[in-house]
Amino acid sequence: MQLYCQDLMQKKWLKRLDPRRSLKKRLGLAIATTTLLFSLLLSWIVGNTSKTQIKADSSRFVEQLAYQMSRNLDRDMFVHYQEIRMLSTLEVIRDSRHFLTSKRALLNRLQKAYKNYAWIGLTNFEGVVVASTNQILEGKKVSSRPWFIQGKQGAVVEDVHEAKLLAPLLPNPNPNGEPLRFVDIAAPVFSTTNPNKVEGVLGAHLYWNWAKDVRDDLLKPLQDRYHVEAMILSQSGEVLLTPAVDSGSQKKQFEPGWFPSISHLKSVRAVRDGERGFLVERWPDGTYLTGFAATQGLEDYPGLGWIVLVRQSTEEAFIKASVLQQQIILWGITLGIASSALAWWIAEQFLNPVLAIAIAAHRIRRGDTNIHIPVFSGKDEIAKLSEAISGLFTNLEQQKRLLQIFNLELEQKIEERTLALQQANEELQRLTMVDGLTGVANRRCFDLHLTQEWQRAVREQLPLSLILMNVDYFKRYNDYYGHPAGDGCLQ
Structure with a gap:
């Protein structure tokens, strides 16, 4: 019985909500549906546009970080490159008459002023170290080292390499036990008496940790918010600098054999082709938005063509875009529902005068003579409609009254004619008798x-x-x- 009653109530409500039974419901439903669909479409378009724009901003952001890091590397290398070149031109370095202690003291002051220098040494023409910081390698022959060989020809910068002679002689600043690595800078030392004669080579080893400082100075302020990672590759694709351990990278990034496998990435190939930009690509540990750029040197510093990659997981890079899109769509749905309700109410208010006219006309049709068609003020269509229908019903009422009077007169005439006919019949009947x-x-x-x-x-x-x-x-x-x-x- 209860189910039967519920079914009846449900049918009753469905019947009341049936738009086919009411112009007001049809118009309200049409306006509400149109408004809701328009709001959803607009929110979807705005959401997608915003999402696309945020993705583009995130992409340009990692590209700009990669470019900025490459410029910072070039700028710092340029400074050290100029320092060694300028130092090689000083008289105290060039003139053999100066004591070695003076030369050594100058080198020590430079190393103390700039902590990036692991070692600075001065060799004679045969490649024997005659003066160096902290007297390390003094008396040792380095003629087979690339920086000495190339340095005799002119100022040179050698790419990152592991320490060989200095590895057991210098403390390793790497906390995770990575091997000690250097970047070499060398410049020829010319004779004071003959400017075209090379007397020796001034060489310097920069701690490669210096590049980590450049990276951290750029990325640490952004780390809590953006969680970006940066690495440096050589021109050949060898990984020179891995992401920081505390940058959120997974441990598998540091497993042996993992990093060499990234040389096939499109970003690496694009940098080798001279491009700079960004792209979304698959890494061995996931999908990342990757910005890429290469060091190009600065002024007379030729540069080493290092490849700088700055990456951010796509979830992290695009989550704001997705969240914003969802919020816009949610707000669009909310505003659409609110607008639909408002549109329904407006349609109801708009059609209430029409409904009042229809109800009055229906009651008049059923014989209620005490009802008058409501007339609304204004110059709009509803006012004109109410005036026209009211005038029509007034004319019909007048015609009805005239018809009633005519009927009364007709009935009276019929009665008179009937009486006369009756009298005539009676007279005729009498005459026949x-x-x-x-x-x-x-x-x-x-x-x-x-x-x-x-x-x-x-x-x-x-x-x-x-x-x-x-x-x-x-x-x-x-x-x-x-x-x-x-x-x-x-x-």
Whole structure:
């Protein structure tokens, strides 16, 4: 029974909500649906546009970081490159008459001023170290080292390499046990007496940790918010600097054999082709938004063509775009529903006058004469419609009253005609029963009354008498004096 009642209530509500039964519901539903769909479409377009814009901003952000890091590397290398070149031109370095202690003191001051220098040494033409910081490698022959060989030809910068001679002689600043690595800078030292004669080579080893400082100075302020990672590769694709351990990188990034496998990345190939930009690509540990750029040198510093990659996981890079898109769509749905409700209410207010006119017309049609069509003020269509329908019903009411008056007059005339006809029939009936000349009942009247009296006498067993009278000599009189005289006689 309960289910039956619920079913009836449900059908009742569905019937009330059926838009086919009400213009107000149809119009409200149409406006509400259109408004909701428009809001959803607009929010989807705005959400997608915003998402695309944020993705583009994130992409340009990692590209700019990669470019900025490459410029910072070039700038710092340029400074150290110029320092060694300038130092090689100082008289205290070039003039053999200066004591080695003076030369060593100058080198020590430079190393103390710039912590990036692991070692600075001065060699003679044969490649024997004659003065160096902290006297390390003094008296040792370095003629086979690339920086010495190239340095005799001119100022040179050698790419990152592991320490060989200095590895056991210098403390390793790498906390994770990575091998000690250097970047070499060398410049020829010319004779003070003969400017074209090379007397020796001034060489310096920069701690490669210097590049980590460049990276950290750039990325640490952004790390908590953006979680970006940066690495440096050589021109050949060898990884020179891995992401920082505390940058959120997974441990598998530091497993042996993992980093060499990234040389096939599109970003690496693009940098080798001289491009700078960004792209989304698959790494061995996931999908990342990658910005890429290469060091290009600065002024007379030629540069080493290092490849700088700055990456950010796509989830991290695009989460703001997705969240914003979802928020815009959610707000669009909310505003769409609110707008739909408002549109429904506006449609209801718009159609209430029409509904009032329809209700009044319906009651008038059912015979309620105390109802008048409402007339609304204004110059809009509803006001004109109410005036027209009200005027129509007023005209119909007037015609109805005129018709009633006409009907009353017609009924009165019909009654008069009927009475006259009845009187005429009675007179005709009377004339058929009497003689027109004498006014005495005629033979037809006699036959009718004779039949009636005979039937009554038979029915009541009463005697019936008949008296016959004759006018003597009337025919002779009528023939003698004529019919007019005969008629006068009869009268």
